[in-house]
Amino acid sequence: MIFFIEVVLSGLMAGVMYSLVALGFVLIFKASGIFNFAQGVMALFAALTLVGFMEKFGMPVWLAIAGTIVVMIALAWVIERAMLRHLINQEPIILFMATIGLAYVLEGLGDILWGSDVKLLDLGIPQGASDWMLDNFDIYIEKLEIFAAATAAIMVTILAIFFQKTSTGRALRAVADDHQAALSVGISLHTIWVIVWSVSGIVALVAGIMWGSKSGVQFSLSLIALKALPVLILGGFTSVPGAIIGGMIIGVGEKVAEVYLGPFVGGAIENWFAYMLALAFLLFRPQGLFGEKIIERV
Amino acid sequence: MTIDNLSTEVLLRVEDVSLNFGGVKALDGVSFDIRKGEIRAIIGPNGAGKSSMLNVINGFYHPQRGTITYKGQTRNQMRPYQAASQGIARTFQNIALFKGMSTLDNIMTGRNLKMKTNLFWQALYIGPARKEELENREAAEHIIDFLDIQAIRKKPVGKLPYGLQKRVELGRALAAEPELLLLDEPMAGMNSEEKEDMSRFIIDVNLEFGTTIALIEHDMSVVMDLSDRIVVLDYGRQLADGLPGEIRANKEVIEAYLGVSHD
Numbered sequence: 001m002i003f004f005i006e007v008v009l010s011g012l013m014a015g016v017m018y019s020l021v022a023l024g025f026v027l028i029f030k031a032s033g034i035f036n037f038a039q040g041v042m043a044l045f046a047a048l049t050l051v052g053f054m055e056k057f058g059m060p061v062w063l064a065i066a067g068t069i070v071v072m073i074a075l076a077w078v079i080e081r082a083m084l085r086h087l088i089n090q091e092p093i094i095l096f097m098a099t100i101g102l103a104y105v106l107e108g109l110g111d112i113l114w115g116s117d118v119k120l121l122d123l124g125i126p127q128g129a130s131d132w133m134l135d136n137f138d139i140y141i142e143k144l145e146i147f148a149a150a151t152a153a154i155m156v157t158i159l160a161i162f163f164q165k166t167s168t169g170r171a172l173r174a175v176a177d178d179h180q181a182a183l184s185v186g187i188s189l190h191t192i193w194v195i196v197w198s199v200s201g202i203v204a205l206v207a208g209i210m211w212g213s214k215s216g217v218q219f220s221l222s223l224i225a226l227k228a229l230p231v232l233i234l235g236g237f238t239s240v241p242g243a244i245i246g247g248m249i250i251g252v253g254e255k256v257a258e259v260y261l262g263p264f265v266g267g268a269i270e271n272w273f274a275y276m277l278a279l280a281f282l283l284f285r286p287q288g289l290f291g292e293k294i295i296e297r298v
Numbered sequence: 299m300t301i302d303n304l305s306t307e308v309l310l311r312v313e314d315v316s317l318n319f320g321g322v323k324a325l326d327g328v329s330f331d332i333r334k335g336e337i338r339a340i341i342g343p344n345g346a347g348k349s350s351m352l353n354v355i356n357g358f359y360h361p362q363r364g365t366i367t368y369k370g371q372t373r374n375q376m377r378p379y380q381a382a383s384q385g386i387a388r389t390f391q392n393i394a395l396f397k398g399m400s401t402l403d404n405i406m407t408g409r410n411l412k413m414k415t416n417l418f419w420q421a422l423y424i425g426p427a428r429k430e431e432l433e434n435r436e437a438a439e440h441i442i443d444f445l446d447i448q449a450i451r452k453k454p455v456g457k458l459p460y461g462l463q464k465r466v467e468l469g470r471a472l473a474a475e476p477e478l479l480l481l482d483e484p485m486a487g488m489n490s491e492e493k494e495d496m497s498r499f500i501i502d503v504n505l506e507f508g509t510t511i512a513l514i515e516h517d518m519s520v521v522m523d524l525s526d527r528i529v530v531l532d533y534g535r536q537l538a539d540g541l542p543g544e545i546r547a548n549k550e551v552i553e554a555y556l557g558v559s560h561d
Contacts, residue, residue: 167431174399177397180390181394186382186474187407
């Protein structure tokens with residue numbers, strides 16, 4: 001039984017890491033209907049910048065984080081100016097292609113600025129197993145994962161308050177709902193886009209920090225975006241809680257399947273289980289668990 | 299209202315406005331004015347360019363020719379943000395509410411431009427941002443009372459019946475405390491009771507708040523009752539402009555509406 005709980009817990013924690021990436025996708029998709037292919041690269045770029053600030057400029061952790069946030073906001077501004085503004089009223093597929101381009105630009109930029117070697121990210125986040133959990137419940141769980149889960153919880157709470165209680169949050173939801181009506185009440189699309197991309201840049205930074213602390217800052221980090229896809233299909237592209245819960249279901253599902261089904265099929269279930277689950281969802285519930293059902297009238 | 303107590307101060311004037319979509323002429327040299335405090339109707343058969351005209355006024359469409367003079371300032375085109383921030387609010391023919399949001403939230407978005415605190419305070423939801431939110435909430439509640447929609451305050455508007463949605467949309471426009479209110483078919487698809495309610499709201503808004511109103515409507519009895527002056531469009535051209543009595547008697551207008559036999 002203890003072993004089962006351990007498996008589920010470690011799955012939950014891994015799931016939180018997926019959720020962090022998925023969250024960035026959801027924010028941008030909600031407010032602009034764009035599937036941002038560059039979200040994973042944004043996490044990588046943020047982590048690279050953070051490490052660069054610390055290593056090359058010798059900044060203390062807090063200053064490096066603040067600096068990276070400024071960079072991500074500036075990046076959002078540039079993206080709006082140079083890309084989104086010119087693609088207004090274009091088909092979603094065109095915007096999607098543009099974000100693919102953005103992904104390569106960012107990857108190259110990160111390479112040029114900070115080099116392509118694998119970097120250690122040490123922000124002083126506690127590492128290793130949690131002794132307290134081990135002593136009291138005999139359960140093995142990584143401190144970093146608890147830290148990531150707590151951070152995700154705080155971040156989602158702040159985002160929820162921001163979206164539900166503030167006028168900017170309301171404006172964001174308004175833009176997501178109806179562009180024209182939003183314009184008619186004097187909401188500026190440009191400002192809203194800069195805000196959303198900034199927020200999702202900051203979310204990307206958090207994701208980059210967690211993944212970077214876990215496995216080093218390396219270019220394969222941008223590939224975790226692929227794992228966020230099944231999470232989004234499960235949770236729904238437009239739902240913040242969906243991203244979180246979807247991430248956890250994928251995380252737990254993977255681990256449980258690997259441990260209990262793996263031996264029967266020769267293992268390595270973890271690599272494809274998420275995609276199979278996503279495929280099942282696409283067949284039976286394409287809008288995901290929490291997404292909005294879209295009915296096209298013909 | 300009679301012509302005597304109408305002010306003659308012009309709030310908005312469009313002059314020689316032409317708008318093309320590809321080869322289609324949506325508007326062709328249209329000129330009229332809207333006086334401060336009046337209810338101005340824009341009528342015409344389907345496809346006459348009425349909605350296009352409203353879209354030009356609030357900046358969704360940019361005309362190829364002509365000028366728009368609003369509050370003494372002449373422009374070749376409006377921009378939506380400009381229009382909204384200078385006191386032009388509107389409703390839409392096909393209802394453009396934020397369907398996932400509650401009635402109250404929809405009306406609060408109408409107060410978007412009244413809210414000025416920066417993002418930092420908002421993110422923390424403390425201090426000035428919270429105070430501002432509460433103040434604007436009060437204004438929104440007034441509008442909810444005014445339109446008699448207290449019961450649906452928290453309901454997501456997508457689930458409301460059509461007539462109520464139209465009312466909420468009016469509420470969102472009113473929340474901006476506009477000087478000029480553009481109503482695109484405020485009574486389309488309503489039964490006669492709902493139409494009466496809506497007419498009453500429009501008159502109340504005009505009298506109590508002194509809001510200038512430009513409205514598009516197909517129900518002629520409503521138009522004749524409500525409006526101070528009427529402009530008639532047909533195929534993008536301006537057919538007539540005058541008092542309800544004059545329009546009713548205008549031969550060309552009757553022909554445009556009823557069709558005429560050329561024999």
